[in-house]
Amino acid sequence: MSEPYATAEELDAEDELAPYRKNFVLDETVYLDGNSLGALPRAVPARLADVVEREWGRMRIRSWSESGWWDAPERIGDRIAPLVGAAEGQIVVGDSTSVNIFKAVVAAVRIAQEESAGRPVRSEILVDAATFPTDGYIAESAARMTGATVRAVPAAGMADAAGPATAVALVNHVDYRTGELHDLAAATAAVHRAGGRIVWDVCHSAGALPVELDASGADFAVGCTYKYLNGGPGSPAFLYVRRELQSRFDSPLPGWNSHTDPFAMSPGYVPAEGASRARVGTPDVLSMLALEEALKVWDGVDIAAVRVKSLALTDFFLGRVRAYVPGGRLTSLTPEAHERRGSQVSLLCGGGDGGDGGNDGNGGNDGDGASAPDAESVMAALHARGVVGDFRRPGVLRFGFTPLYTSFADAERAASALGEAVRAG
């Protein structure tokens, strides 16, 4: 953890990850929205130009084999694997997060139902009550199509909620709104003790902090690649299927790419072995190979070092916000406790209802009780000052800290601009 009174310059000077910043295209803007869309890795444009002009333009159809297009979903999955604590052969890249949540939840329900044989059928999907909405919508559809039901419970209460009716728990590792980090190993163990299966949404943790998928015993996980993994807008998501469950992975989307012999073009479906079983249709090669290049910025990076810097950055930012922002105007929704904090800081305009999780009430000074600023106009004022975060209705300002390219000077400037924006508003 950083020294409490170190300056941004001192912290940047001793930052071991500082050299990675040059691998990204950055400018005078303070970009704190990498939790929504990661910055452009410098090597991506040249790689994508080569994919388009040579691989597609000149080699055309041959590239499916000769340029490695066909195997890209598994190959890129293996590149993500060490960042989320997974051994190789368990991750495929492709489709959107929503589509992968559907595959994972349906497959998990089917396994849980199969394991209910001779006992009352497990029929309940527990969904993180504060989930990113798509997970909840998709879980409802999965429930409807498998004869299950959905019950929303707070992520922190998942361990207590899991019981003999639990088929699956679908939990966000980091809350997209508050930045609260949930205990992946503990919740996984609790759901397993209850006899259920667990699907983790690691969209807001992959690339931001250690995600111990193998070690925790997690069954399935779905993650996003355009946030902390910098894959580009709408880059394909990934799906982790634990090795022991792969032979039982019964996909609701058995597209031809998941067939054991796709080019046999046989009318009968025989699923592939391994993680390939989680593929569906033809991969979107341009987005996928841009992602592959983007992932090379992680070569040599220790995710533990990323975590250390992430916590130092968010500690520093929270401290500077307390110093710059007039008392009572903003309340932090992001937990002070390191073990409960992801890699973003969420500030609620005006305090009050902090939502479901993580409101420790330490983000704003006790103060003068001035009227709450409007989040949208505060964020617009910040943008005008060259600081980019985003907001989520109602009233939440979000600032993402991406340790490969965010500096302490960025955090200092953002806090200072935030103080001005709040006062101006």
Next chain:
Amino acid sequence: MSEPYATAEELDAEDELAPYRKNFVLDETVYLDGNSLGALPRAVPARLADVVEREWGRMRIRSWSESGWWDAPERIGDRIAPLVGAAEGQIVVGDSTSVNIFKAVVAAVRIAQEESAGRPVRSEILVDAATFPTDGYIAESAARMTGATVRAVPAAGMADAAGPATAVALVNHVDYRTGELHDLAAATAAVHRAGGRIVWDVCHSAGALPVELDASGADFAVGCTYKYLNGGPGSPAFLYVRRELQSRFDSPLPGWNSHTDPFAMSPGYVPAEGASRARVGTPDVLSMLALEEALKVWDGVDIAAVRVKSLALTDFFLGRVRAYVPGGRLTSLTPEAHERRGSQVSLLCGGGDGGDGGNDGNGGNDGDGASAPDAESVMAALHARGVVGDFRRPGVLRFGFTPLYTSFADAERAASALGEAVRAG
């Protein structure tokens, strides 16, 4: 139709679409695999470089609104619409063909089941027996998850097969293997008379010939954009939802992008109006905007003129194959009759079983009964001679004719090389 004895040079000289060829990156290769992966439109690299370097690299998160990323699925759908006979507001682009088949078939079954109220529930999904395999695999999954069953029937027999149990018919407009074209309007009318709904797979017809979705009364259609639409490897598919059915489109993949107010991030799902209801997750922007640029080559193109040239090309090629290939070595699976022919020619090595559709037996001379050449080695020998088609096991050589860039000289050279390859084999 072309004059029977016109030369390639004469036909190219009078080809009104010949000027469009310069819009593509081509070389000395004769590329007849545009039915699998379309050639690179010349304008795509610059557009994609701008998307990556400026829109992502410099504007970053602002591009979701300011660069039109968010609305791309509908905007690009509207660009495809005139090519498939659809008025605007009925097509969204995104996800793979397989995923869209799942959405369409499930939604169609749900509508058919709802319409069964008070009568025996329509529970059968009729699937084209010669379908591209993914459609069949996905239909089985859709059936399993909606309480329906699947029955395979020949596409040409769909009208007779449809009856009071029919919920949905899923039919390929053009057979991927034989190139046979099925009658979209007639089959649609027959399935509707039986009280069912129809989903068309237009992967092998969109961009190759007129597809009269609105005029035929088709309910749903799914198409591919990387074949005749030249969107690039694995570019996103499209889904047509007939306007009258949009308010009843009940998606099995209700991702947050299909919510009426996605950024409200509300826990309850309320579907958007219109074609947006068929969206799922965040669109893959790089692949999607490459597609958007690729579609601009269609500006000013009349799809009826494309059809005229396509038939002239395939007539010419079939004639030249008869002239160049030793008798009996190859049998055309592609119908001679224009109204039953798509924009590809499929030649079966050695004659014999022509498969389910379209074997008129006119593609090879009666001949000496020499042993059948092996399709894979014939195609390898063709590639060595600078002619690119592909093959499908067992024994089918496929040649796609893409009228915007295929010339009659290409067809001449391909037939000549094919004769050599067969003799060499």
